[in-house]
Amino acid sequence: MGLAKLNQLYREVILDHAQNPRHHGDLTKASGTLTLRNPTCGDVINVSVLIRDNQIADVTFSGTGCTISQASASLMTTVLIHQPVDQARQLILAFSHLITGQPISEQLEEQLGDAVLVGSVAEFPTRIKCAALAWHALDNLLAQKGVGNHD
């Protein structure tokens, strides 16, 4: 098989997001910030979110990690920015189904946009954690009671 299968995982879009991450950095004004670690490699990801009117007004990430974790975090920010909190949490759940090889509806797939491409990580079980890290961090932030509206 050699490296041919790698093309499924490392699509151009994914390499592009890893090389040129979107919404990279920290928010000066955030409703919440969370740092998560991938214990297998020591990678760290920080996610900051600003919520206004029950909507994700801004979301950023920083930290270090592999191509998959960086691209997945970058794609997450592009997909979830400006989404209502409830909708964002639904999409995060759909994404976690996707990367663990569970089917999701066409409608959700459409809403996840390019992030769907990360779904091929399901065939690389040791890398699922890398893809999930940023999304877990944001979901934890959105679930926190303390993360209220900033007007």
Next chain:
Amino acid sequence: MDRGLNNSRDDFPILDQQVNDEPLVYLDNAATTQKPMQVLNAIMHYYETDNANVHRGVHTLAERATESYEAARDKVAEFINAASRKSIIYTRSTTESLNWIAASFGNQVVREGDEIVISQLEHHSNIVPWQQVAQKQHAVLKYIDLTPDGQLDMDSARKQITDKTKIVSIAHAANVVGVVNPIKQLARLAHQHGAYMIADGAQAAPHMKVDVQDLDVDFYAFSGHKLLAPTGIGVLYGKEELLNAMAPAQFGGEMIDFVHHQTASWKQLPWKFEAGTPNISGAIALGSAIDYLNQLGMANIQAYEHELVAATLPRLLKIEGLTVYGPHDPNQHTGVIAFNLDGLHPHDLATGLDMEGIAVRAGHHCAQPLMTYLNVNATARASFYFYNTFEDADRLVSGIQAVKEFFADGIS
């Protein structure tokens, strides 16, 4: 055909398989080694013919099980040249051995203001237990630095080990930077200052002849699964007088002499430390693994692995953008080789190699203080054993080249 040292590869059926449609190249031996048929058969034989609990019962199977379990202890004692079989305690792993030494002996001898000295290249299992002792006793945990090429800096050692030092605990061989540490010299230094010397032998005992008396260590720890035995069996060696003075880490059946209503007394060494039904089949398998290693000869294993390193390291160093950690001189480097490709996370590198059937480790290797010291987040690591072949070394080198080209093309 190249079949490893003495064609030993033929004894390891697991190595003969395809992974991702490519013949498997197993280079994660520093994490765990594969098991030869001889060891697997020893486990099978024990359960098919001798299975019983040890040190109790008068029936024949119990006697046979006990005899095999204790015969394996003699093999371990001889394997590391211990003065007495009483010095060999079975544990679950190197980690458990070090935890027992720290929690029991460490807390007995370390007092407020004392020093515990370890090094920058240690595995977490030789760091965290000492942090616990230092915190509990209000002692100071100190680190011996490394030279620029990743070797233990003896000048730093002479500075860090003082008359306040009670414990010096150092890896015999490093699990990332691929060096063998001068344990004998360190033991002399520790003893001059009245400190006890402990060596973490997890990465050394599988690859070289260990002589605990010559090293003059007070304690030595290693794992079975890194030298052909199954997981769940490890060894704690201690000098007899120290083990006699050390309190058991666990209590219960098997380890008692007599139990009164309020108090109890312990068995003699080595049994005073082995509470509960032990890992009998694991100990027997460890004995069988040692037989296998003795047949090959530890000196031959070391020499053969050195040839593999000499065939691999210079070629890795020629790959542009590849960093090898630890010494670059093959004469100074063990079969554990940690590396990174510029601009590529080691997880991506390891996934690429896996697609080519090559198993390497990627991550912090349970050595986060070392990662911080080297200023990296993680590395990839290839590690050899005697059943690896020169073809495996070729596949590693060409595999890394191919992954490098894939990502160079993919990103551009």
